[in-house]
Amino acid sequence: EAAVTQSPRNKVAVTGGKVTLSCNQTNNHNNMYWYRQDTGHGLRLIHYSYGAGSTEKGDIPDGYKASRPSQENFSLILELATPSQTSVYFCASGDGLGANYAEQFFGPGTRLTVL
Amino acid sequence: AQKVTQTQTSISVVEKTTVTMDCVYETRDSSYFLFWYKQTASGEIVFLIRQDSYKKENATVGHYSLNFQKPKSSIGLIITATQIEDSAVYFCAMREGGTGGYKVVFGSGTRLLVSP
Numbered sequence: 001e002a003a004v005t006q007s008p009r010n011k012v013a014v015t016g017g018k019v020t021l022s023c024n025q026t027n028n029h030n031n032m033y034w035y036r037q038d039t040g041h042g043l044r045l046i047h048y049s050y051g052a053g054s055t056e057k058g059d060i061p062d063g064y065k066a067s068r069p070s071q072e073n074f075s076l077i078l079e080l081a082t083p084s085q086t087s088v089y090f091c092a093s094g095d096g097l098g099a100n101y102a103e104q105f106f107g108p109g110t111r112l113t114v115l
Numbered sequence: 116a117q118k119v120t121q122t123q124t125s126i127s128v129v130e131k132t133t134v135t136m137d138c139v140y141e142t143r144d145s146s147y148f149l150f151w152y153k154q155t156a157s158g159e160i161v162f163l164i165r166q167d168s169y170k171k172e173n174a175t176v177g178h179y180s181l182n183f184q185k186p187k188s189s190i191g192l193i194i195t196a197t198q199i200e201d202s203a204v205y206f207c208a209m210r211e212g213g214t215g216g217y218k219v220v221f222g223s224g225t226r227l228l229v230s231p
Contacts, residue, residue: 031217042121042206042223043160050217058218090160094219103150103162104208104219 003027004107006091012113019078021110023091031094032074033104034058034066036087043090049074081114088112117142119209121222128197128229135182136192136225138207147211149190151179154204154224163205166190197229 004025013019025032030051035043035058045058047066055066063085065077074093078085088111092104118141128134140149149166164176166183174181182191194201207222 033219035221040223043208043221045218045220048218056218059220088158092160092219094217103165104152105162106152106160109158 004091004093004105006089006107006110008110009108010111012115013078013081014115015082017081019081019085019112019114021076021078021089021091021112023074023076023107024072025074025091025093025105026072027093027095027105028071029093029095029105030071031104032068033092033094034064034074034076035090035092036060036085037090037109038087046076046089083114086112086114117144117147117209117211117218117220119207119220119222121207121225123225124223125226125228128227130197130199130229130231132197133193133195134197134227136194136205136207136227138190138192138222140188140190140207140209142188142209142211144211147209149181149183150208150210150219151181151190151192152206152208152221154206156203160206164192194227197227199229199231202227202229 007022033048034046049068067075091107094104147168151163154160164179166174178195180193204224206224210219
């Protein structure tokens with residue numbers, strides 16, 4: 001079964017500081033995603049990747065950068081954290097192309113508080 | 116741009132009854148994939164069921180089934196014989212089928228409460 005892990009699980013950051021959220025998957029999936037979850041908004045896509053070295057903007061990329069240095073790892077970077085980025089962040093992975101696209105497997109989430 | 120809308124914020128039912136959750140989507144693609152996910156109280160998000168746009172038959176997995184109405188851009192989730200443990204938040208999601216992107220977008224979710 002696919003395993004997606006995230007670190008840290010909880011993070012308190014200061015406004016203006018740099019925050020890096022890490023995600024690791026062990027199922028050799030090509031596609032990885034970062035979402036944030038806020039009450040009333042569901043899961044909103046920040047960045048995604050379809051393979052090592054690639055990153056694509058999602059629906060709400062402003063204030064975030066992403067890095068995919070390897071098949072297994074996908075990071076979300078907040079260069080200058082702001083209180084509005086306080087949220088729960090989920091990483092997900094999935095595989096397949098076109099009609100063979102499979103479902104996503106989600107990590108446990110990271111709760112980020114920016115003070 | 117693709118968009119997924121769930122208008123039901125929350126639903127309450129008595130266990131062993133049937134519940135339907137609504138989801139409508141917007142896409143310009145002729146080929147796309149629709150998913151339903153469940154988020155439990157612990158925060159865990161798990162895949163439930165999937166419908167491919169080119170398939171006419173409604174998907175069924177266990178006590179989950181879909182009501183796919185393509186002309187209405189609608190994909191409802193039906194849970195029959197609900198159980199207490201079905202209490203959760205349910206998300207609808209869509210991926211367009213083009214070769215260029217692997218973007219998956221979600222609706223805002225519907226909270227289901229199943230009571231004895």
